[in-house]
Amino acid sequence: MDDDSPAARWEQRTEIPLFVGSLIFLAAYATLVLAVGLPSFWRDLCLVTMLALWVLFAADYVVRWRLGGQRFLRFVSTHFLHTVVVLLPLLRPLRIVPLYDVIQRRQGDPRLSLYARVIAYASLSTLLLGFSGSLAVYQQERGVPGANMQTFGDAVWWAAATLSTVGYGDIVPVTPLGRMIATGMMACGLGLLGAVTGSFSSWLMQTFSREGDKGPPEK
Known part of the structure; x- marks a missing residue:
């Protein structure tokens, strides 16, 4: 993929915020599971946060598909990890490699x-x-x-x-x-x-x- 392509520019702009969002999603889910007797307000807040972040992940998936210019089934088959993390957002933090690549482009040669x-x-x-x-x-x-x-x-x-x-x-x-x-x-x-x-x-x-x-x- 060309580094000047719209898809590459989108990835550079969104990968870090989305990774932070995935950690917030994981924290909200952990709170729901581990905090026994959580007040209804905080429980609802965690659920709303998780839902909002999932919508954000799904929107990012759609944008990547449209910018990639591929048929949907072709995009799904060639972007397997993207598809998995939309279906199972708990796994979104596993996108460490793309995150590192984005950071590395800004800093130069790998350390x-x-x-x-x-x-x-x-x-x-x-x-x-x-x-x-x-x-x-x-x-x-x-x-x-x-x-x-x-x-x-x-x-x-x-x-x-x-x-x-x-x-x-x-x-x-x-x-x-x-x-x-x-x-x-x-x-x-x-x-x-x-x-x-x-x-x-x-x-x-x-x-x-x-x-x-x-x-x-x-x-």
Whole structure:
């Protein structure tokens, strides 16, 4: 995509405000889930905030589609992450890579190597996904007969075990929606873990290769 295109200019202007909006959306959702006995005024305020931000995300999606000049189905297939974060706005903070690209265009050359950036992206994405997944599963499992996820701490422990692909099995979701969320987190955990281990292995190989190319010291 040309940096002077209308779509690129729109992304540069909106990516940072929308990322901030996604964090506000996550905070409002966390308040609804964790603040037991929240007064109706604050509960309604959180719901209105979430709805307004979702409308903002949907409007951004429509604008990107129109500026891209593609047919709608083609746009959906080539902008998968955009589509997912509109349907599941809790995942909007995962758009860290486009946010970094926008910031980097304003600052010049990258300050981190490719391997460091991949590891940083994957680590931040894991934290955000783990927190969002914990909230979503805890909301579904709380108070359900037969559920062993009694506290938010249990949900965080379950998310850590799921994303790390350890899967102890001491805490498991029992509701259909909770298991659907678990399936998505398992898939994301495999992808993020593979990105980190692959980048780290590639960095080690490159380091050892450079050391090998130097050859033995001259006598």
